[in-house]
Amino acid sequence: MSEQQTESAETDDSIGEKLVELAKRRGYFFQSSGAYGGVGGFYTFGPQGAALKGNVEDAWRDRFAVAEGNMEIDAPTIMPEPVFEASGHLDGFDDMLVECPDCGESHRADHIVEDNTEYEDAESLPIPEVEEVIAEYELVCPNCGAGLAGQAVETFNLMFGTNIGPGDSQPGYLRPETAQGIFVEFPRLKEYARNQLPFGVTQIGRAYRNEISPRRSIIRTREFTQAELEFFIDPETDEPDLSAVADVEVRLYPASEQNVEDGEEIRTTIGDAVAEGVIASPWVAYFLGVAKRWYDAVGVDMDRFRFRQHLSGERAHYASDCWDAEGELDGNWIELAGFSDRGDYDLSKHAAHSEDRFTVFRQYDEPKTVERATVDPDMSYLGPEFGGDAQAVVSELETLAERDRAAFEGDSVTIDLDGESHELPTEKTGFAVEEQTEAGEHIIPHVIEPSFGVDRLVYTVLHHAYREDEVDGEDRTYLELDPEVAPTFVGVFPLQNDDELEATANDIVADLRDAGLSVTYDDSGNIGRRYRRQDEVGTPFCVTVDYETLEEREAQRASDTASGDAPRAEATTVTVRERDTTAQKRLPVSDLPELMADLRAGELSFGELDGKNES
RNA sequence: GCGCGGAUGGUCUAGUGGUAGGACCUGAGCCUUCCAAGCUCAUGGCCCGGGUUCAAAUCCCGGUCCGCGCACCA
Numbered sequence: 001m002s003e004q005q006t007e008s009a010e011t012d013d014s015i016g017e018k019l020v021e022l023a024k025r026r027g028y029f030f031q032s033s034g035a036y037g038g039v040g041g042f043y044t045f046g047p048q049g050a051a052l053k054g055n056v057e058d059a060w061r062d063r064f065a066v067a068e069g070n071m072e073i074d075a076p077t078i079m080p081e082p083v084f085e086a087s088g089h090l091d092g093f094d095d096m097l098v099e100c101p102d103c104g105e106s107h108r109a110d111h112i113v114e115d116n117t118e119y120e121d122a123e124s125l126p127i128p129e130v131e132e133v134i135a136e137y138e139l140v141c142p143n144c145g146a147g148l149a150g151q152a153v154e155t156f157n158l159m160f161g162t163n164i165g166p167g168d169s170q171p172g173y174l175r176p177e178t179a180q181g182i183f184v185e186f187p188r189l190k191e192y193a194r195n196q197l198p199f200g201v202t203q204i205g206r207a208y209r210n211e212i213s214p215r216r217s218i219i220r221t222r223e224f225t226q227a228e229l230e231f232f233i234d235p236e237t238d239e240p241d242l243s244a245v246a247d248v249e250v251r252l253y254p255a256s257e258q259n260v261e262d263g264e265e266i267r268t269t270i271g272d273a274v275a276e277g278v279i280a281s282p283w284v285a286y287f288l289g290v291a292k293r294w295y296d297a298v299g300v301d302m303d304r305f306r307f308r309q310h311l312s313g314e315r316a317h318y319a320s321d322c323w324d325a326e327g328e329l330d331g332n333w334i335e336l337a338g339f340s341d342r343g344d345y346d347l348s349k350h351a352a353h354s355e356d357r358f359t360v361f362r363q364y365d366e367p368k369t370v371e372r373a374t375v376d377p378d379m380s381y382l383g384p385e386f387g388g389d390a391q392a393v394v395s396e397l398e399t400l401a402e403r404d405r406a407a408f409e410g411d412s413v414t415i416d417l418d419g420e421s422h423e424l425p426t427e428k429t430g431f432a433v434e435e436q437t438e439a440g441e442h443i444i445p446h447v448i449e450p451s452f453g454v455d456r457l458v459y460t461v462l463h464h465a466y467r468e469d470e471v472d473g474e475d476r477t478y479l480e481l482d483p484e485v486a487p488t489f490v491g492v493f494p495l496q497n498d499d500e501l502e503a504t505a506n507d508i509v510a511d512l513r514d515a516g517l518s519v520t521y522d523d524s525g526n527i528g529r530r531y532r533r534q535d536e537v538g539t540p541f542c543v544t545v546d547y548e549t550l551e552e553r554e555a556q557r558a559s560d561t562a563s564g565d566a567p568r569a570e571a572t573t574v575t576v577r578e579r580d581t582t583a584q585k586r587l588p589v590s591d592l593p594e595l596m597a598d599l600r601a602g603e604l605s606f607g608e609l610d611g612k613n614e615s
Numbered sequence: 616g617c618g619c620g621g622a623u624g625g626u627c628u629a630g631u632g633g634u635a636g637g638a639c640c641u642g643a644g645c646c647u648u649c650c651a652a653g654c655u656c657a658u659g660g661c662c663c664g665g666g667u668u669c670a671a672a673u674c675c676c677g678g679u680c681c682g683c684g685c686a687c688c689a
Contacts, residue, residue, distance in 0.1 A: 024641080025626050030682080031670095037663060038680045089689060097687080099616070154616075158688075176689065212616070212687050220688085316689050447641095471650060495648060524642085528650030535650095547648055575649070582650065 014330040015466050019459075020217050022477070023049065026537050028032040028462065029218055039327040041214030041222035043455075045542040048537050051487030051518065052385035053225070053458050056298055057204050059484060060227045060452065063294045070200030070229060071192060075181025077206055080164060081171045083506040086353035087180050087346065088318065089159060089173075096130060098153045109153045111218055112139055127153050152248055160208045160222075174208035179449060181205070182230045183346045187356040190232075197360055198238045200231040204454070218459045219334055225454040232364060232445040233283060233333035235344075240282050245289025246271030254278055258311060265306060280321055281341045288339055291325055291450060295336070300456070301464040307339075335462060337452040344444040351444065363440035370438060373401040373408075376430030385424070392417060397429055405433065461485065465538060471582055479538030480580055483600050489518045490596055491534040495546040504553075505545045508574070508589060512543075515593035517600060535579055541599065541606070542577045543592065549574050578606040585611030 024030045027046030033039045045053055065072045084090045096109040109130050113119050117137050133139075135149040160174040175181060182189070182201045193199035204227045215218050248270045257263030266278065270289040279285040288307055296302050310322040319340040326333040351358035375397045382390045395413045400407055407413055408431040412423045465479040483489065492509045494501035502523060512519045520539070522530045527544060534542055552572040573586040585607065587595060598604035 021626065034662095034680090037678090040680065087689085091689095097616080099686090209688075215682085217681090318689075474651060476651080495647090497647090526647065526650085526652070528652080530651090530653045531649080544649060577649080584649075 015463055016216070016330045016497050018477075019463055019466055022272060022466075022536065023217075023462065028052065029458075041211055041220070043218050043221055045458075048487040049458065052461070052481070052485060053454060055485040055487065056461065057225075057227065057454060057459055059294070059298050060454075061202070061204065063290070064227070064450070065200075065202040066230050067595070068200060068229075068290075070202050070231070071189070072202045072204070073182065073189070074205065075178070075185065075203060077175055077186065077208070078162060078164065078172045079175055079180060081173065082353060083180055083184055083350075084159065084173055086349045087183070088179075088349065089176055096127065096153050098134065098148055098151050107216070109134065109496065112148070113137075158210050160210050175501045176209050177207050177228045177451070178203045178205045178228045179230060179346070179451065182228070183350055183447075184359050186232075186347060186350070190360055193232075195360055197362075198231060198233040200229050202227070203230075218455050223457065224456075226451040227454050229287075229450045231283070231287075231448040231450075232360075233448060234360070234443060235446040236361075236443075238283075240286035242271060242274060242286055242289075245286055245293075248289040250288060250292055252278055253306055253308040255309045255311050258308070278549035281448070282322065284323060284339050284341055287448065288323060288325075291337060291339070291452075295325065295457075298485050299461045299465055299480075300327055300336075300457070301350050304464060306333075308333070310338075316340065318342045327456075327464070329460060329463050334456060334460070335453065336456055337450060340449045340451070342447040342449050344446050346447060357442075359442035359444050361440050362443045364438070364444045367437045367439045369435055372436050373405045373431070373433050374398075375401045376432070378430060380426040381428045382424075386422075389417060393422070394425075397431075401429075401431060455579050467580075476532060476535060478579060481538035481540070482602075483540045484602055485517065486538050486540050488520050488534070488537055488539045489541065489600055491520050491522055491528060491530065491539050491542040492529050493521070493542065494523050495543045495544055497523060500550055501547075504549060505543075508543060508545065508592060511593050512596060515597050517593075517596055529583070531577065538579070540579050541596065542579075544575045544577065546575065548586075549589070573612075576606075576609070576611070576612055581606075585609055587611045 022028070023046075026048055028049035029043050029045050031038045032042040061072065064070065079333060080088065081193075098109040098112065113130060113133050116139055117133060119133065131151075131153050134151070134153070137146050138144060159176050162172050162174065164170040164172040182203055187199055190199075190467075205225065206223055207226050208223050211220060211222050214222055250268065250270060250273065252266045252268060252273060253263075254266065257265065266273075268278070270279075270285050270292075273279045274282050274285045279288065292302075292305075292307075295305060304327055305324055307323045309324050310319070310324065315322050320343050322338055322340040324335045325337040325339070327336050328334075347358040350356075375394075376398055379390065379396050382393055386393050393415060396417060397413070400413070400415060408426055408429065411426055413426050413429055413431075414421055414423050416422075456524045461481070462479065465481045467478050467480050469476050469478075479486075481487075490512060492505050492512065495507040505521065505523070509519050509521050520534070522533065524530070531542055549572050554572045572589045574589055574592070575584045576587050576592075577584045583606070595604065595609065599606065
């Protein structure tokens, strides 16, 4: 996670400040446990925020799981220690820091020791010993030269630890990324994919990092939601369908440009970027293209969006290449997602540390015939002859057969066992050279990982949607949220306090809710106040029932009665107001559920509505 | 974890060693035929813990939290 400073942040009341205030007041998000003084780095999403976040997650699921044909899982947030020994998180989680008493700078104690003594793996030393070494060698602060002897060496645990079950016999950790929950289950997941590469597994869930200093409200917290896709490929044969995203235009900020002065972002297309080698991995490029379109659809401002390649020193321990999606907020670029080529790092690690197989069988186009030297030792001979060493002799024979067939040409074979030579008759080894057919081989898939930060995205969507304008000489604040993600979709109001208006409005509320829409009803104060209230939470549309609605209904009933038909109420209309323009149209009540559902799905825009203009 | 600056109703804020006022919001009522109008009433607050003092929201110390910088960021 990195936040880069670009131009100086806007000074007077940044949007961020105003947004945090609005978020608190209107129920988007606020600090948790406020009644107990609050706790750093934890936020609660309020009613609007939870709905918005849920909509964003649904949109992500639609795009990255459903539309891509990937499978979604939901793994535990706590996993036992060996998982993180394998993943490499445990090694790096225990940073030893020592602080200079003079200049206050913090340094990695293990690095200072390694740089200035003959110790090579200071990280594995216990803390008291590191402190002793610092005193013994009179090590000094690399920054100002002050002596560090006597300074306490402290550790930072970036993973939250806990104990599974009673006692402390089984330590566990809250996952620092959702990814491990997928990797650990790979042996079973590959079965569900019928052992066919490529396939992808997604997960939306919480991850935890005990950050030293959480910052900037919801941007950097200790508990956050990730939406991750682990896409497993055969690195030699699988290729993405780049044609689907070749024409997607992107702003790229490659490492090569970041490393030079006056380096510039490149505006190009995914197709060209791959062709010109700017993006090395076609798979990463594919997901960058998909992601760009998706970010645009959920409301990230594409003028404040780019992809930035990680510098080599910036990459995680597992990644061979990584691009971040970044959004600009008040002049700062913040990371919204990372797209890593993790290679076979994770699956290899879990294969080495666990009992399970993390490979997939790759069938050859045609079976290969290979000549293979094998042994089939006569154990009734080896047993009595070598006793407990018999098994070691067998494995020694096996490797020898593969390595050096000539060794079996004579009447006896010589093997090496713990530095001692032993001779045994060739006939007892069962040596043979056979032709075998191989249908394929077991390979460790490579992993392409698009990893999205959901909370940061929610914040960015809100930030980019923040608008201030003037309506009839009055200031107005509104959130120009995309209808697809807006937490409340439509507000329904009676124009005034009037029993009939209210009853009709309530009927409309019920109809719209039946259509699956998120509806709010409001009859307080005057109509303008209610519009502004909905503007501020970003509700795209408001429906107002007025006296014309009631008159139309009376007229309709009268004509129905006169013509002998059963009374109907279908010809009545209401005004529908659009948030962004405050424009109004009169639309038939009976059409509302369908029209509103289409507006929400993005299949229709307000401008296309065929209604009588009111404003 | 360090440094600097902060913390007063839901939100934004004024304020003094004698326990607090405003604006907006919210609720009730009146009024109101489409964009934060007006009138009446009401709810609601000094971050936490110590200390100094007759008296602390105010001064001091510690803590928590927030913002910024440093460091960290799998």
